[in-house]
Amino acid sequence: MAVNDADRRYAELTPALDLEWRAQYGRRGVLVVTMTGPVGLERLDRVEVTVADPIPDRAPVIAGGPTQQELDAQVWGPYRFVTSTAHVASHRTAQLDQVRVNIPVHLAMERAPAPHWVADFAGWEEERAGDPVLITLVCHHADHQSWTLHRSVPVR
Numbered sequence: 001m002a003v004n005d006a007d008r009r010y011a012e013l014t015p016a017l018d019l020e021w022r023a024q025y026g027r028r029g030v031l032v033v034t035m036t037g038p039v040g041l042e043r044l045d046r047v048e049v050t051v052a053d054p055i056p057d058r059a060p061v062i063a064g065g066p067t068q069q070e071l072d073a074q075v076w077g078p079y080r081f082v083t084s085t086a087h088v089a090s091h092r093t094a095q096l097d098q099v100r101v102n103i104p105v106h107l108a109m110e111r112a113p114a115p116h117w118v119a120d121f122a123g124w125e126e127e128r129a130g131d132p133v134l135i136t137l138v139c140h141h142a143d144h145q146s147w148t149l150h151r152s153v154p155v156r
Contacts, residue, residue: 013041014147015139021155027111029079029155031133033096034104045140047096049107051075052134066117075112078128078155082108
């Protein structure tokens with residue numbers, strides 16, 4: 001019974017995070033992350049925000065083609081994080097500390113360039129023009145196990 005209560009409480013406390021896309025000039029935009037709840041969870045110690053790959057466990061398929069390291073380094077979605085801005089660790093990841101309810105955090109993003117091994121850069125970018133940004137959020141709180149959330153953020 002105690003285990004079921006603990007599981008229920010953990011599920012009830014799953015963070016509610018709203019993600020909103022705000023287009024900016026040229027090839028940039030802002031991902032706005034806002035914690036909206038739930039009641040009983042006023043803050044998160046840390047949220048790891050990752051631009052997810054639409055094909056998990058992507059691996060090399062062509063001899064002489066890109067290496068696993070190159071595939072892992074590529075941001076496959078239409079946008080990536082701007083590394084010269086606050087909270088951003090790499091083009092793929094950002095870390096938000098002390099996230100509080102109803103206080104938005106802005107993450108600058110830019111169009112992800114085509115990989116160097118693609119012959120048609122414009123075509124590669126055009127194929128992804130209407131794609132959403134796929135985001136994985138790992139939410140940490142000292143008193144609970146981490147939560148992993150997956151979101152698809154439409155870009156306009």
